[in-house]
Amino acid sequence: MALEESRTRWKYLDKDLERIGSVEYAAQSVGRPLVSPAVALAFIVLAAAVAGLFVDLDQTPVLIVAAAALGAYMALNIGANDVANNMGPAVGARVLTMGGALLVAAVFESAGALIAGGDVVGTISKGIIDPAGVASPEVFVWAMMGALLSSALWVNLATVIGAPVSTTHAVVGGVLGAGIAAAGLGAVDWPTMGAIAASWVISPFLGGSIAALFLAFIEWRIVKRPDLIAAARVWVPVLVGLMAGVFAAYIALKGLKHLAEVDLGLACLIGIGVGALAYGISVPIIRHRAAGLENRKRSLKPLFALPLVVSAGLLSFAHGANDVANAVGPLAAIVHVSLAGDVAAEVAIPTWVMVIGAFGISLGLFLFGPKLIRMVGDQITKLNPMRAYCVALSAAITVIVASWLGLPVSSTHIAVGGVFGVGFFREWDESRRTRRQDKHKKAKGHAPEERRRRKLVRRSHFMTIVAAWVVTVPATALLSAILFLVIGAIAG
Template structure:
């Protein structure tokens, strides 16, 4: 009788199996820490770069600290603000999350570096009078407090899933530090009143424009007997309107370094680009629509690539416009330290612009998907046509606001446009239900109408509350941070 073979490696196999499970568990636990780890590495690299570029200067430690908080601010803006541009395209399935992040990273960086403001108002558009912060030390601590408080607030808002205005966050930070440093008289209250008015103007204007375009598309294209023929007529015109609006906006923002362009000239450029776009896209849409069935689902294909183009252009415009929010206070501190000057306008050094542009991209890639999903699919359901109305509204509303001289927030406009689309869908569905109920002699019950709400009220209330308290919250936090910094100095 022979003995059965003994597994000599049984203990080793068990140990290896335990190690394998431990490695899997470690990877699972460590996964949420990857993004913060990369973000921290980016901030450390920025600190090293700032130390090298400002070596030998007086108050070098202040510049390095400001660079660290500027990088942190840029990461948070990328995580929060860029979602407004990419969310609709992702929610409408015109772009994958990876594609959206790649396009946004490229176009945000291009907008920041090519068309970003090379001059920024250090007192954030006249919120605080320069005379009240004329002392160099007071000015530096006030700008530092504004930077820290705005970054912390945007970080909290991103964690809560609320898209907030980074412009208003910086404005609140500057106002709070100004009050703590020089009292209530230092604040330009009429300007603050205009900004408070923009809380209402921006989302209402964006929502109204988006709802009007959606109503137009439904009436002229979706509900037409020959949907394909209607799309061949109107889709090139809608694309031309979008191209013209972006051309006018980017002419004002991007060409100012080469030639001074006023609003009438920008509108002429927009008109020319719009007409040219309509001529080019008409045969393309005709070719794309060949063989499509005469139903609503077919129309979604015709809005796919224009929606991707609009998302890219929105990202470029955002990079050009909002990079100053990330690096404005940082540029002001660098200018004050190196030139001993607290003037109302300063040049932004190239390395500071690169920090802002890189921070926007890294913030989007590392922390942006959460808010992109929320904006794109959790407020209301978007398809390519609805998402296109949101992008169109954002472009047109910014132009109209610039023309009227209204202080508006791109975040509020984009999110307001999504709400506008959602509330119009509710209105349209309710009207249809009533019409069917009258025809069938069965009115729709109140409980059934409540169940059919197409906009998530919880998100609506959270976002509106975050918008309203952004300036007071950042102002209070900034005042506390300024008092702490001035006592530590």
């Protein structure tokens, strides 16, 4: 009898422990998604505290502290959204793990922002608003606050819905809307805005076209050769040298422009020298790696892996050097106006402001970046090392070509356009080969309905991303104008 009572007691105890364990597991499941927002909020508070340490709050408006918090929020969103364009192809091609990609991106983004992020930035992004048209320094501060908050909110929304958007365009839209609300339509430089709008089409088209052309070349000269390993020994060093040269020119032109004056001609000479050196070094390395590989497409992966990793790091470096201004530019303008009492066309960026931008981008990447990295690398179209190589190379080439032509382009649109380009090229190539096979066999092959379903680019993601690109500037402009009026009413 006592034994039965003991068993019954233990039975109920086991059930109670199981319930407690279930509750604990449920609490962990509910709490886990809140960890990243909590860490992000702590960083925003820390950024505001840092601003309080470096400025005299007895002399300076508390708006600087609020602006520092908004700058940190924007930096987090840039890391969550924009950096995915550099890391997505390498992760999608299984060359980098998610953890490795986050580490490489964080190191190179921070290095680019802190080493080559620049000491001077235009207070009105892209020169689209004339500072002289703003009524007073206080109104200018309100406009920058509205621009910063509206662009951060929009990029945050885009990240939630899984759409990689241009943070540069978001900031431009924010400045445009707040500037119009503060100074009227006459203060807008409409030709500059027209050039920015043209880049919506130019950036993805150039990026996609160049990526597709390189993929077609690789398919023609390597993949479809009877002995593709022998072809790879000849052409992969050429491609590695080309990538090294292009990225050397890209970094010299875009990533180091604040450290030294480098024009397009000098950047091209640097690229030619580095490319030739990389070709000479890679010939014996590729020959050694290709020894013993089977004559199949999968064997090409280790030959493209290292160049792809290096390209991802260099893209992140250049991105950190250029796009950190999207987070800290308006903040630097607010700090200058609050301390100096006047509106300047260009201002120096304090070191503490640059540090907030650099570390905010890296932290945002770690906390929220994996979602967009998977989107760009896995969910638009299937990538392998060769296709990812084409995307990375097209991004650098497109920026250089656009700089030569004097066209404003978006790195986000270029990279995602490159992914679209290789995907649509694969669709076209598969359709062409299917038609040839059907004609040769005198058979109908797949029915037209089946062929329409066999898409290698997911149309739902394509339409979502394109729609987000189109509405970024008008949406942030409208939101910024509203926030400017709200902030002005509260502060006034």
